[in-house]
Amino acid sequence: MDLTQALAAIVGPAHLLQGPDAAPWARDWTGGYRGQPLAVARPGSTAEVSQILRIAHDARLPVVPASGRTGLTGAAHAPGALVLSLDRMNRIRALKPGPRLAIAEAGVILERLHEAAAAHDLQFPLTFGAKGSAMVGGALSTNAGGSNVLRHGSARDQVLGLEVVLASGRVLDLMAELHKDNSGYALRHLFVGAEGTLGVITAAVLKLVPRPRAHATAMIAVPSVAAALDLLSRLQETTGGGVEAFEYMPRAFIAAHLTQTPGARPPFDSPHEHTILLEVGSTAPRDARPGPDGATPLMSLVEGALAEALVRGQVLDAVLAQNEAQRRAMWERRESAARITFTRPAWVDTDVALPLDRLEEFLATVRRRLAEIDPGADDMVVAHLGDGNVHYTAYPTRGDTDHLAAIRALVDATATALDGSFSAEHGVGLSKLASMRAHKDPVALDTMRALKAALDPHGILNPGKVLPAP
Amino acid sequence: MDLTQALAAIVGPAHLLQGPDAAPWARDWTGGYRGQPLAVARPGSTAEVSQILRIAHDARLPVVPASGRTGLTGAAHAPGALVLSLDRMNRIRALKPGPRLAIAEAGVILERLHEAAAAHDLQFPLTFGAKGSAMVGGALSTNAGGSNVLRHGSARDQVLGLEVVLASGRVLDLMAELHKDNSGYALRHLFVGAEGTLGVITAAVLKLVPRPRAHATAMIAVPSVAAALDLLSRLQETTGGGVEAFEYMPRAFIAAHLTQTPGARPPFDSPHEHTILLEVGSTAPRDARPGPDGATPLMSLVEGALAEALVRGQVLDAVLAQNEAQRRAMWERRESAARITFTRPAWVDTDVALPLDRLEEFLATVRRRLAEIDPGADDMVVAHLGDGNVHYTAYPTRGDTDHLAAIRALVDATATALDGSFSAEHGVGLSKLASMRAHKDPVALDTMRALKAALDPHGILNPGKVLPAP
Numbered sequence: 005m006d007l008t009q010a011l012a013a014i015v016g017p018a019h020l021l022q023g024p025d026a027a028p029w030a031r032d033w034t035g036g037y038r039g040q041p042l043a044v045a046r047p048g049s050t051a052e053v054s055q056i057l058r059i060a061h062d063a064r065l066p067v068v069p070a071s072g073r074t075g076l077t078g079a080a081h082a083p084g085a086l087v088l089s090l091d092r093m094n095r096i097r098a099l100k101p102g103p104r105l106a107i108a109e110a111g112v113i114l115e116r117l118h119e120a121a122a123a124h125d126l127q128f129p130l131t132f133g134a135k136g137s138a139m140v141g142g143a144l145s146t147n148a149g150g151s152n153v154l155r156h157g158s159a160r161d162q163v164l165g166l167e168v169v170l171a172s173g174r175v176l177d178l179m180a181e182l183h184k185d186n187s188g189y190a191l192r193h194l195f196v197g198a199e200g201t202l203g204v205i206t207a208a209v210l211k212l213v214p215r216p217r218a219h220a221t222a223m224i225a226v227p228s229v230a231a232a233l234d235l236l237s238r239l240q241e242t243t244g245g246g247v248e249a250f251e252y253m254p255r256a257f258i259a260a261h262l263t264q265t266p267g268a269r270p271p272f273d274s275p276h277e278h279t280i281l282l283e284v285g286s287t288a289p290r291d292a293r294p295g296p297d298g299a300t301p302l303m304s305l306v307e308g309a310l311a312e313a314l315v316r317g318q319v320l321d322a323v324l325a326q327n328e329a330q331r332r333a334m335w336e337r338r339e340s341a342a343r344i345t346f347t348r349p350a351w352v353d354t355d356v357a358l359p360l361d362r363l364e365e366f367l368a369t370v371r372r373r374l375a376e377i378d379p380g381a382d383d384m385v386v387a388h389l390g391d392g393n394v395h396y397t398a399y400p401t402r403g404d405t406d407h408l409a410a411i412r413a414l415v416d417a418t419a420t421a422l423d424g425s426f427s428a429e430h431g432v433g434l435s436k437l438a439s440m441r442a443h444k445d446p447v448a449l450d451t452m453r454a455l456k457a458a459l460d461p462h463g464i465l466n467p468g469k470v471l472p473a474p
Numbered sequence: 475m476d477l478t479q480a481l482a483a484i485v486g487p488a489h490l491l492q493g494p495d496a497a498p499w500a501r502d503w504t505g506g507y508r509g510q511p512l513a514v515a516r517p518g519s520t521a522e523v524s525q526i527l528r529i530a531h532d533a534r535l536p537v538v539p540a541s542g543r544t545g546l547t548g549a550a551h552a553p554g555a556l557v558l559s560l561d562r563m564n565r566i567r568a569l570k571p572g573p574r575l576a577i578a579e580a581g582v583i584l585e586r587l588h589e590a591a592a593a594h595d596l597q598f599p600l601t602f603g604a605k606g607s608a609m610v611g612g613a614l615s616t617n618a619g620g621s622n623v624l625r626h627g628s629a630r631d632q633v634l635g636l637e638v639v640l641a642s643g644r645v646l647d648l649m650a651e652l653h654k655d656n657s658g659y660a661l662r663h664l665f666v667g668a669e670g671t672l673g674v675i676t677a678a679v680l681k682l683v684p685r686p687r688a689h690a691t692a693m694i695a696v697p698s699v700a701a702a703l704d705l706l707s708r709l710q711e712t713t714g715g716g717v718e719a720f721e722y723m724p725r726a727f728i729a730a731h732l733t734q735t736p737g738a739r740p741p742f743d744s745p746h747e748h749t750i751l752l753e754v755g756s757t758a759p760r761d762a763r764p765g766p767d768g769a770t771p772l773m774s775l776v777e778g779a780l781a782e783a784l785v786r787g788q789v790l791d792a793v794l795a796q797n798e799a800q801r802r803a804m805w806e807r808r809e810s811a812a813r814i815t816f817t818r819p820a821w822v823d824t825d826v827a828l829p830l831d832r833l834e835e836f837l838a839t840v841r842r843r844l845a846e847i848d849p850g851a852d853d854m855v856v857a858h859l860g861d862g863n864v865h866y867t868a869y870p871t872r873g874d875t876d877h878l879a880a881i882r883a884l885v886d887a888t889a890t891a892l893d894g895s896f897s898a899e900h901g902v903g904l905s906k907l908a909s910m911r912a913h914k915d916p917v918a919l920d921t922m923r924a925l926k927a928a929l930d931p932h933g934i935l936n937p938g939k940v941l942p943a944p
Binding site: 444455 | 654
C-alpha cells in the first residue's frame with residue numbers, strides 16, 4: 005500500500021484530495037505563495053490526526069497543518085507536502101456557561117464561536133477582520149491578536165487547555181479547565197504561536213467572558229500619536245480599564261476607505277491626520293441603563309472624558325456612536341483594513357510591535373528611510389495603538405522581488421533598532437524568515453532549534469517555517 | 475585551581491559561602507528539607523551567573539538556583555549542590571511610568587517592587603503572604619499566584635520580558651518591553667514556572683497597572699461554596715470585572731486566627747461556616763469621590779450588591795471595611811494563613827486546583843476519605859476561590875512519613891479525579907514528585923523530559939526537581 009492509499013484508508017477516500025481537488029490549497033489568501041501540495045488530508049477526529057502523523061513520521065513526509073488559511077505570512081504554504089486540514093474538526097464539544105468556557109475543535113470558525121457564546125450572554129473576545137473564515141486552530145497556532153487584545157489579551161491568553169498531536173502521532177492531552185496549574189512546564193504556551201512546527205493543535209479549552217451590556221464607541225481625531233497614547237491612559241483610568249479597542253487610522257486610510265466603499269461617509273466634517281476608533285465596554289448594569297436622552301451612563305462617562313480632552317487640546321474632534329448602526333459603521337471601516345490595504349498592485353505588508361514610547365519615532369523614521377530608497381513610494385498605516393502594534397504597508401514604485409524584500413528589511417530593521425519586534429501578531433511563516441535570521445537573538449534561535457529538534461526529530465512538521473536554517 | 479577556588483574567583487571570596495556560613499541555605503522555610511549544600515555562590519551580575527554556569531556545566535556540578543527561599547515544595551533544597559543565590563542581584567534597573575513597566579533583577583524582594591511602583595501611583599499586582607521575603611526570581615520560577623490572580627493573573631501574566639542564563643552559561647536575552655511579540659516560540663513561558671530546571675532567571679520586564687483609587691473590602695458570610703461562586707459572578711458583572719480578591723476562609727480558619735492572634739476580633743457577631751474576604755478595586759475617579767457619609771460610590775455599589783444578595787439568601791452577613799485600618803485587619807487575617815496553618819506539629823499542606831463547578835465535591839470527598847484513613851485527623855482550608863485554588867491542610871493523628879505521604883496522595887488523587895491539578899500555584903519541587911508520577915499524562919511527562927534534555931543536556935540545573943525519574 006502506498007502512502008496516499010494508507011492516508012485514504014485513515015480519513016476515507018472522499019477526504020483525501022489530490023490534483024485539481026487540492027487546488028484551493030495550492031494558493032494562499034494573499035496570492036503570494038503558490039504551489040501544489042502532494043495531497044490534502046481532512047481528518048475527522050483527533051485519532052485520525054494521530055494515525056496520519058504516525059505514518060508521516062515513519063515516512064519522513066512533510067506535513068503542513070492548515071485550518072482557515074487566512075494567515076498573512078505563508079505559514080500554510082505546502083508545495084509537495086501533505087496538507088493536514090483541520091476544517092472538518094469543527095465541533096464545539098462543550099460550552100459551559102457556569103465556569104465560562106468553551107471546548108472547541110481546531111476547525112471551528114471564530115464567528116461560530118462568537119455566536120455560540122453570545123447565545124449564553126457570553127463573549128469569546130478574540131476577533132479580527134477574517135473572523136468569518138479563520139479557525140480556532142490557526143488562530144491559536146499563530147497566537148492571533150486583533151482589535152480586542154488591549155482588554156482581553158492575544159489568542160494565548162484565552163487558552164486554558166489544549167489538545168495537541170505530536171510529530172510522533174502521540175496525543176498530548178492538556179485539556180485542563182483550570183485557571184491555575186503549575187504541575188510542570190507550561191507546555192500549552194509552547195504550541196500556541198508555534199505555527200504547527202512543534203505539534204498539531206486539534207482542540208482547546210477557551211475562556212469566555214461576560215458580554216458587555218453597554219458599549220461606548222467613538223471616532224476621535226487627535227493631534228498626534230503621543231496625544232493618543234496619553235488619552236488612552238486617561239480613558240483607562242476613567243473607565244476602570246474598560247477600553248476594549250483603541251485603533252489607529254491615519255488620514256490616508258480614511259480616504260482610501262471612502263474611495264473604495266460605496267455609501268461610506270467620512271467620520272468628521274473635515275479630514276484629520278490622526279484618527280482613533282475607541283470602544284469601551286462594560287458589563288455593569290449601572291453603566292447600561294439609558295437616561296431620558298437615550299444615552300447610557302457609559303456613553304456619558306466617555307463623552308465627558310472626551311470633552312475634557314478637547315479642552316486640553318488632546319482631542320480635536322470626536323463623534324460618539326448613538327446607536328448600533330453607527331457603531332457597526334465605525335467597525336466596518338476598521339475591519340475593511342485588509343481589503344483596503346491589499347487591493348493595490350504591489351505591496352509590502354508588515355506587522356511590527358514597538359515599545360509604546362517609540363511609536364512616533366518608528367513612524368517618522370520608517371517613512372524617511374522609505375523615501376530614501378524609493379522616493380515615489382506610498383504607504384498606509386493602521387495600528388492597534390494600545391498594544392504598540394503597527395501594520396505599516398508600503399506601496400513601492402516597482403514590484404521586483406529584491407526591492408520588496410529590501411523594503412520589508414528596512415521596516416523590520418527600523419522596528420528592531422527601536423527595541424521592537426518584526427512580528428507582533430501575524431507570526432513568522434515564510435515571509436519573516438529573513439528578519440528572524442537578521443534580528444533574532446542567536447541564543448534565542450539556537451534555543452528554538454533545540455526545542456524543535458526535541459519535539460520533531462525528523463523535522464516533518466511544517467518544515468522551513470518559523471526557524472531559518474542555521 | 476579547584477572548583478570552589480574558581481567560583482570564589484568569579485564572585486569574590488566574600489560571596490562564596492561554605493560550611494557554617496552556608497547554614498541558612500541548609501534548611502528550607504518549612505523545615506521539612508535539610509541538607510548542607512556544597513557551597514553558596516552569590517553572584518552580583520548576570521555575567522557572573524553566566525561564568526558560574528559555564529564552570530558547573532563543564533564540571534557536571536549540580537546547581538540549585540535560589541532567591542527568597544519562601545517556597546513550600548522543597549524546590550530550593552540543595553544537599554551537596556552549589557546554591558546559586560540571586561539575592562545580591564536586587565536592583566530595579568528601571569521603572570517606566572509612561573509605558574507602565576519595571577525592569578527588575580531576580581533578587582528584588584516583591585515588597586520593594588510594590589513600594590517602587592506605588593511611588594509612581596502604579597501597582598505590581600502579584601502579592602502573597604511572603605511578599606516581604608519572596609523575590610522576583612523565585613516568584614517567576616514558580617509562577618507564583620496569590621490573592622490578586624483573579625484580576626491580574628499569575629506571575630506568568632505579569633512578564634513581558636525575561637533574561638535567562640542557560641545551563642551552558644549562554645545568556646538568553648528576551649528582555650522585550652512589548653505587549654505583542656510573535657517572533658518565534660514563546661520561550662519566556664517555558665522558563666516561568668520551570669523552577670530553575672531549564673535555566674536561571676536573572677531579570678524580567680514586568681507589567682505595572684494603575685493603582686486603584688478606591689477599594690471596597692468586605693467580609694462576607696455565605697451559606698455554601700456554590701452560593702459564593704454565584705455571588706462572585708454577579709459581583710464581577712456589577713463591578714465590570716473589578717473583583718481583585720475573593721478569598722475563602724471557613725469557620726475553623728477564623729477560629730484559629732482568633733486563638734493565635736492577640737487582639738484579633740471576630741469578623742461577625744456569631745460564627746459562620748463559610749466566609750469570604752472580598753476586595754473590589756477601581757481606578758476610576760467616579761468611584762472614588764466620597765459622599766457626605768464618607769462612603770465612596772464604589773463602596774455603595776458593593777454594599778448595594780451585597781444587600782441584594784442578602785435578600786436572595788446568597789449572603790448571610792456582610793461587613794464592609796469603613797476605613798483603611800479595618801481593611802488592613804481583614805487582610806491581616808487572610809495573610810496570616812501560613813502562620814496559622816503551619817504552627818501545628820504535623821501537617822500535610824496541599825495546593826490543588828479544581829474546575830469551579832467541582833469545588834464543593836472536592837471538599838466533601840477529601841474530608842470523607844481523610845476520615846476513612848485517619849478518623850481522628852483534623853483539617854484546615856483556605857482558598858483563592860475565584861481561581862478554583864484550594865489550600866487543603868490535613869493534621870493527621872500521627873506524623874510518620876508513610877502516613878503523611880498517603881494523605882498527600884489522597885488529596886492529590888481526589889483533585890485529579892475531579893479533573894483538577896495537584897499543583898495550582900506552589901509548583902512541584904520535591905514534595906509533589908510522587909503526584910507528578912502518579913497523575914500527570916505520560917505523554918506530557920515525556921514531552922517535559924525531552925525539553926529538559928534539550929536545554930540542560932548534562933542535567934545540572936536543579937536536578938531531581940519537577941520531573942520524576944522515568
